[in-house]
Amino acid sequence: MELREFLAEDAIQxxxxxxxxxxxxxxxxxxxxxxxxxxxxxxxxxKRRENLGSTGIGKGIAIPHCRSLVVxxxxxxxxxKPGGVDFRAIDEQPVHNFFLIVAPPLEVSNQYLPVLGxxxxxxxxxxxxxxxxxxxxxxxxxxLLAEKGV
Amino acid sequence: xxxxxxxxxxxxxxxKSQRRxxxxxxxxxxxxxxxxxxxxxxxxxxxxxxxxxEEALDPPVRARxxxxxxxxxxxxxxxxxxxxxxxxxxxxxxxxxxxxRNAEIRSCQNCGRFLYHVD
Numbered sequence: 001m002e003l004r005e006f007l008a009e010d011a012i013q014x015x016x017x018x019x020x021x022x023x024x025x026x027x028x029x030x031x032x033x034x035x036x037x038x039x040x041x042x043x044x045x046x047k048r049r050e051n052l053g054s055t056g057i058g059k060g061i062a063i064p065h066c067r068s069l070v071v072x073x074x075x076x077x078x079x080x081k082p083g084g085v086d087f088r089a090i091d092e093q094p095v096h097n098f099f100l101i102v103a104p105p106l107e108v109s110n111q112y113l114p115v116l117g118x119x120x121x122x123x124x125x126x127x128x129x130x131x132x133x134x135x136x137x138x139x140x141x142x143x144l145l146a147e148k149g150v
Numbered sequence: 151x152x153x154x155x156x157x158x159x160x161x162x163x164x165x166k167s168q169r170r171x172x173x174x175x176x177x178x179x180x181x182x183x184x185x186x187x188x189x190x191x192x193x194x195x196x197x198x199x200x201x202x203x204e205e206a207l208d209p210p211v212r213a214r215x216x217x218x219x220x221x222x223x224x225x226x227x228x229x230x231x232x233x234x235x236x237x238x239x240x241x242x243x244x245x246x247x248x249x250x251r252n253a254e255i256r257s258c259q260n261c262g263r264f265l266y267h268v269d
Contacts, residue, residue, distance in 0.1 A: 037152050037252075045164050048199070052192040056184055063184075067171065067227050068164045072268045090186050104228070104268075105167035107236055113176055120184045 001111055003076060003150045004142055011077040016098070021050070021087050024079065028100040031077040038070035042102060049088060056089025061123040062131075065101040066068035071082055074103040074111055076119075078141055080132060097132045099123070106110060122150045152252040155211045156226075159255075159264055162203050162215075163226040170223075211222040211255065218262060226264040237261035 011031045014019060017025035025046050029039045045066040049055065056062040077100040084094030099119045103112040125148065135141050171177045172189055181187040207215060216223045227236035229251075234241055235252040251267040258265055 014241065038205065039158075041157065041160060041164070045168070046163060049168070052189040052195060053185060057184055065168045066164070069160055069167075069226065069266050070268065072230050105164070105224070106228070113180060116180060116184070120180075 001114060001118075003032065003115065003122075004121055006074050006076040006111075006115065007078065007142070007145075009138045009142065011075070011142050013077075013079045014135055014141070016079045016081040018081065019085060021085060022047070024081060024085055024087075024098060025050075025100075028064065028077050028079045029128050031079065031100070032071070032075050032102065034070065038068075041070050042066065042068055046074065046100075050088075050132050054088040054090065056087040056091075056095045057073055057120065057123060058089055058091040058093070059123065059129045060084060060089075060093060060096040060101070061129065062087050062089060062095045062097070063099045063101065063119055063123070065103075065112075067103050067105050067112065068107060071104050074101070074115065076101050076115065080135065082133075097123075097129070122148055151250055153209055153255050156252055156255050156266065158207060158213065159211070159226045160266055161243055162200060162207075163224065165196055165200050165203070166224075169182065169193060172196070178262070205212060214257075215264075218264070222261070222263060224263070227258070229265050230268050234258040234261065234263065234265060236263040239253045241265065 011113055013031055016027050018027045029042050045068050046064050049066050054062045079098040081096055084096040087095035089095050133145055178189045181189055229241055232240055237260050256265045
């Protein structure tokens with residue numbers, strides 16, 4: 001299983017415009033290409049998860065995630081906000097890099113947790129935060145994933 | 151256009167899925183170690199929210215919902231490629247092919263679960 005299987009190049013945005021947590025979440029959801037109503041439901045679910053505790057894991061990285069009936073397969077999106085936004089992360093630092101994961105409740109291959117774990121592991125590698133900051137285009141992000149064997 | 155009560159049912163189902171997953175040992179471990187989440191507190195919060203949303207359903211929908219919840223752990227199920235993913239029986243073609251399929255609350259004629267058309 002490789003992360004790239006769930007991540008289309010058009011689901012990568014290296015210049016997020018949002019200036020707040022909510023705006024960034026909406027922008028990330030928009031990368032999935034689902035209809036407007038589904039976007040609204042995903043936003044509510046992601047907000048509910050964030051209200052339980054921030055998914056900002058430190059080092060400028062957050063992994064917002066949820067399961068919802070509005071998607072029929074596991075989807076991943078990546079967004080980068082050069083200036084960072086306040087995401088109430090564990091280390092209380094602004095978040096620059098966002099990995100969005102959404103999956104249906106009935107996911108036959110049950111890859112949701114392994115994908116979550118892989119992203120968390122990838123994010124914790126010492127050079128990753130700096131490398132994400134240097135990405136020039138979406139393809140570079142896919143190349144980085146390949147280089148790291150994610 | 152989606153029926154407001156169907157949207158509420160969908161949200162309740164998603165919250166119940168989230169709760170069920172969070173209660174599993176493997177997910178609990180990930181949430182605690184990666185996100186520093188207090189899972190027991192999160193479960194309590196989710197229970198309270200689910201109960202609040204169930205109470206807010208229109209009485210006839212709530213009655214149907216409770217009847218179904220007594221029979222099935224998942225009360226709202228997706229229809230994917232014309233198949234009810236609760237009982238895996240095909241839903242009538244006329245219903246499955248309507249453009250505005252989620253504008254009304256519909257149930258599977260075979261298992262009775264509420265249907266949400268994904269594709």
